[in-house]
Amino acid sequence: MAKIAVYGAGSWGTALAVSMGKAGHEVALVGRKLSEMDLMEQRRENRPYLPGVVLPPTVRPTGDAGVLEEAEMLVLSVPSHSVRETAQKIRAYLQPGTIVVNTAKGLEEGSHKRLSQVLTEELPHHPIVVLSGPSHAEEVGKDMPTTVVVASQNSQAAEAVQDMLMTPKFRVYTNPDTIGVELGGAFKNIIALCAGFADGLGFGDNTKAALMTRGIAEITRLGAAMGGNPLTFAGLAGVGDLIVTCTSRHSRNHRAGVALGEGKPLEQVLKEVGMVVEGVRTTRVAYELSRQYEISMPITEQAYQVLFQGADPRAAVSALMMRGKKHEIEEVALIAMGQGSYQENGPDGHGE
Template sequence: MPSITVLGAGSWGTALSVVLADNNHQVTLWGRSADSAREINENHTNVKYLPGVLLPETIQATNDLQEALKGSDTILLVVPTKAMRDILKDIKSNLERPVTFVHASKGIEPETYLRVSEIIEEEIPENLRKAVVVLSGPSHAEEVSTRQPTTVTSSSVNMKAAEFVQDLFMNTNFRVYTNPDLIGVEIGGSLKNIIALGAGMTSGLGYGDNAKAALMTRGLAEIARLGMKLGAKPMTFAGLSGLGDLIVTCTSVHSRNWRAGNMIGKGRTVPEVLEEMGMVVEGIRTTKAAYQLASLEKVDMPITSGLYDVLFNGKEPEAAVEELMGRVKKHEVEDLKLGETDPLNDMEP
């Protein structure tokens, strides 16, 4: 029986622990709060993050990292990207043998522009990691924890490792596909949070479904443009970690990024929104990283640029929308330089 350590006792880490426990794996769930660990062990609940959900009794929680890692074969990282480096440094000092690293976090690091898998590879020596795998796709913790049908993607440059993770999680409620395009899966999962902020903002401004559909469609195009520039495969963006994740994050009240954007559209400031939500909103930090990276790579990302101005330069949301709508006229499938092909119009069969 595989021994799995889940690092991050928030909603998503807890929900994925439920899937693993349902599959009869030995699961240790780590979080910083001793009170939360006690609640999970004694009451089998995590009321702060998943109210109304009864957790499997086999999930063992702790706030002691060394204890959590003891005897583990696989480490599942479900912590905010902002905290990723610090937790990896702590892991490195407590590892005794190589393990498989799986992450279910979605974001890009500002300044370095590294994806989470690259941060893991940078912080954990090669002799302490068997493989690095990402688990991503359209999946709300609230639904996964109540065992509603969900489908995600397991991706790695090591396909045997991706298939290993597929086997760990796969059951009748939680279907897992594999995909060798690690870059595309991570980029799609990260950048969709930016577009979800925008979708929530349009709703907060009082705009309807037409605006949301336009934002999602053109948002997917610019996600694919940057992804392909970085080496991703175009078909990935039509899959679960691209279009699938974009749909679920832009259309659901479960989405933190949508809710944050909605409040900003209604006139709240970013600090006010973050304080009221009390949870990490990955899209805000990722907007900054994607804006910087797009500028560096000379990739046109007008929605990301508009959101960057709203979030970091104080531009009014209405002004950002007007600027987007007033851009120079273009052909829908020829957004790039003449002779280049739009990524969503050049997908392999």
């Protein structure tokens, strides 16, 4: 069986380590703080992030990054804003050709680059694979059936990761559309925040269904403009991840949105959640990208107004509901009338 290293001992890194360890792989779970990793080794449990999940004997918690030298595959499980810095920190340890699997779902602020692009810049001698899909750590750690998708420009690397991650309870698909897989995984967090806003305001299932449906429409518009395959957004990294993140009690983005909808300030909400809420940073990046590509993203725009401009969530909902009349499937309607193509997205080329 393979020697695998997981860098990042939060809930998701730990859950993946447990899953691969149960499959018989030798897994080094690498964390930043030596004292915390020593305690995890003694207790055989990551109590702060994944309580109740026992680490199998094949998983070795450690604070020593030197173990990365032995890894055939490295799973990088750090927040999106830490990916570049982490890659710079660990690249000296990696053997040439070691496959690097990124699990963070976000985009780099400032550059607007996808995380696989960041990793390719920092780790040019390593195949980069992206892992995404509907997969809460709390459920993977407890062996609940889960399906995910891996994507890479290197098909052999993607298939190798598929082989190493696949278990009877953890099914892995491959997809050649790295752009779509990454963007779907990143942008769905924005819609999950908005679903939380709605719940915090006391709205019902109708509202959430509308947000999710129209949310995937605007995600697909921007994703396609950026080079993603529209069909990818109908798959695990798109609709699948959107459903689980908008509806689950495990979702940090949804929890944060609920608190914001109840009127709590953003700074307090982030402190109370206690873990990274990727949707907050991603909202800013997606809003900037929508303006760059001239793609209408009304839900994202309202989320941006609430998060960064002090807008009231209830007023944001009213702004969405009172917009001008539209076709539901604008691209199809335009093609039927002989006026456009998918990429044009709307009468003015901007979608909704």
